[in-house]
Amino acid sequence: MNTExxxxxxxxxxxxxxxxxxxAKYDCETIHRLxxxxxxxxxxxxxxxxxxxxxxxxxxxxxxxxxxGATTSRLMKYLANxxxxxxxxxxxxxxVLARSLFHHSLNYRSAVxxxxxxxxxxxxxxxxxxxxIADKIMPGRWNDARQPNELESxxxxxCAVRIESASAKIRTGGPLDDKDDLDLNVWAGVIPxxxxxxxxxxxxxxxxxxxxxxxxxxxVDSNTLQFTRSNDVxxx
Numbered sequence: 510m511n512t513e514x515x516x517x518x519x520x521x522x523x524x525x526x527x528x529x530x531x532x533a534k535y536d537c538e539t540i541h542r543l544x545x546x547x548x549x550x551x552x553x554x555x556x557x558x559x560x561x562x563x564x565x566x567x568x569x570x571x572x573x574x575x576x577x578g579a580t581t582s583r584l585m586k587y588l589a590n591x592x593x594x595x596x597x598x599x600x601x602x603x604x605v606l607a608r609s610l611f612h613h614s615l616n617y618r619s620a621v622x623x624x625x626x627x628x629x630x631x632x633x634x635x636x637x638x639x640x641x642i643a644d645k646i647m648p649g650r651w652n653d654a655r656q657p658n659e660l661e662s663x664x665x666x667x668c669a670v671r672i673e674s675a676s677a678k679i680r681t682g683g684p685l686d687d688k689d690d691l692d693l694n695v696w697a698g699v700i701p702x703x704x705x706x707x708x709x710x711x712x713x714x715x716x717x718x719x720x721x722x723x724x725x726x727x728x729v730d731s732n733t734l735q736f737t738r739s740n741d742v743x744x745x
Contacts, residue, residue, distance in 0.1 A: 523623060524674040534677040537572065543620040543677055544569050545645075547598035552576070554587055554594045568638075568645035573669040574622065575629075575638050580666045588626025588668035596622045596670060604700040607684035608693045614680065616699065622675035629667045638667045649724030706731065 517535045518524065526533035534540070544550065550567040553560065563584050568575045574596055578585040588594065603616035629635050639662075643651040657665070684697045706729050709721050 518672070518675045520676075521674055524621070524676040526676050526678055529678075532678050532680055534679065535675070539679075540620045540622065540672070540675045540677045541569060541572070543600075543618055544574060544596075544598055544622070546618075547600060549598070550574060550576075551597045552584060552594050553597070554584070554592060556583070556587070566642075566645075568641045570638065570641050570669070572672045574624075574672065575641060575667065575669050577638070577642055577665055577667045580664060582666065585666040585668055588670065589628035589666060591625050591627060593623070593625050594670055596624070596672075600704075601702050602681075603702050605680075605684050606697055606700065608686045608690040608695040608697045612684055612686050612690075614684070616680050616682070618677070618679050620675060620677040622670075622672045624670040624673045626668050626670055629669055635662070635667055638669070647725065647728060649722070653722060653724075 516537045518537065518540065520535055524535070544567070548566065549564045551562050551564050553562045555561070565576050565578070565584070576585070576588065597620065599617060599619040601615050601617050605614040605616055607613050629638055639657055640651045643654075683699055686697065708729060709725060711718070711721075
């Protein structure tokens with residue numbers, strides 16, 4: 510049986526990268542890691558008023574991307590009906606400044622996935638999904654903060670999109686100037702961009718004052734947002 514380390518999504522007309530194909534990756538490990546690292550997933554769908562794209566907080570359980578929202582949300586209703594969607598995430602790692610404006614670029618990591626929505630109704634599966642969402646926000650938070658009560662749970666839809674097809678595209682390195690431009694007296698290089706964790710800010714409404722938990726301190730001390738932990742939770 511293939512594991513995530515060896516498994517890849519099949520290349521089809523829908524997910525094959527045609528522009529600079531050498532930057533493409535189709536292995537599940539890379540694609541899943543990118544969805545884990547991103548805070549927002551953009552959900553594209555054919556809405557009532559035409560093509561629509563909505564950024565959503567998400568998490569991943571195996572090859573399923575999990576979303577939660579109000580039961581009245583048009584997107585959650587769309588997903589619950591089993592409609593097709595296109596999911597995308599992207600992160601910028603640097604500004605690539607070439608000697609010519611034509612070759613300016615970005616260093617980035619991105620992934621695009623396709624699938625259909627599904628409403629999660631099984632109580633145990635919903636609870637596991639709720640916990641996965643909490644762990645994406647802050648590992649260790651589930652056992653510390655108050656968990657959803659019955660009223661909150663009834664007001665929330667949880668939907669999954671199983672990845673049927675996907676690809677990643679990653680650019681690294683410096684500018685790719687034309688040979689004739691290499692002698693131009695113009696600075697060229699990369700300006701790195703990094704998303705950083707900063708020190709926690711206490712809520713002034715806390716009574717009494719609560720110290721920052723150790724799991725939050727550990728998260729802050731890591732300094733970078735690298736969600737590379739294994740997602741071995743199962744919905745069923």
